[in-house]
Amino acid sequence: MITLIGKDLAKEGQEFIFLGPANECENCRFKSSCVGNLELNRKYVVVDVKENEQKCPVHAEGIVIPVEVERASIDLLTTSKSIFEGSTFTYNAPDCDENCDFHDLCFPDGLAENDKCIVLENLGKHKQECKKGYKLNKLTLGFVI
Template sequence: MAETKTKVTLVGTVLAKPGIEFVYEGESSECGTCKVKKACNNLIRGHRYRIVTIRSTHHECAVHLNGATAVEVMEAPVSMLISADMAMVNSKIKVEFSCNKTDCRSYPLCRPDGVVEGEKYMVTDVLGNASDICSKGRSLKLVEIKPV
């Protein structure tokens, strides 16, 4: 399997713990004049990341309580329901959200946080059959995906 790349970024010190996952939402308006804003805002908006290592570098921050700490992150896999015919390990898919039933119990798995519609992902694992949980009767599988 390919080596997983890490990237150094800054996160709020309170959140700087190995294993914590977050979805990068983009630059805050309070970042405007900060000298280290490029180090904080070097991730891809809408993608899910997992903190793997904490570094000793600390900066004052107008956004985060107790400042910001340097961490190493990697893109985290995301569990998602996709069409059964696309659910093959190591296959590349372009994510298209096909359901908008917000009241469906499966909605969070059909449109998970950390997945950007229209982007390409690789299926890293097929976790199981999920056809019985789709209120529209679609043939689905629960998979784990990572950005390509």
């Protein structure tokens, strides 16, 4: 999908989480093509940068550039044992209230409850111990849309 992003961020491979439009976007003529297709709290990656520039008061350099984005892959720590590369599953957040070093991998930004995911890569057992005693595996996920 095409969106607009600040000139300083318009690089292939750049990842971002869409946290919602700024107040200045409300009356902008580019609103639908800029933020209209993006989902709130989703992680995206820039896959292609286009040539055109537009003025924008929200971004640091005052300029946005059209880019093609897609949903970014997400790393996850999970207790599931029956997951293998290519398998699909529905994400359910773990039952954990610990605020540990792994929290961001167990509850990654861009992933929501009941998301349909595909395992792109199973990175195997997580080497460090979980405070809850869970046996964790590290996965890289894509999305089934």
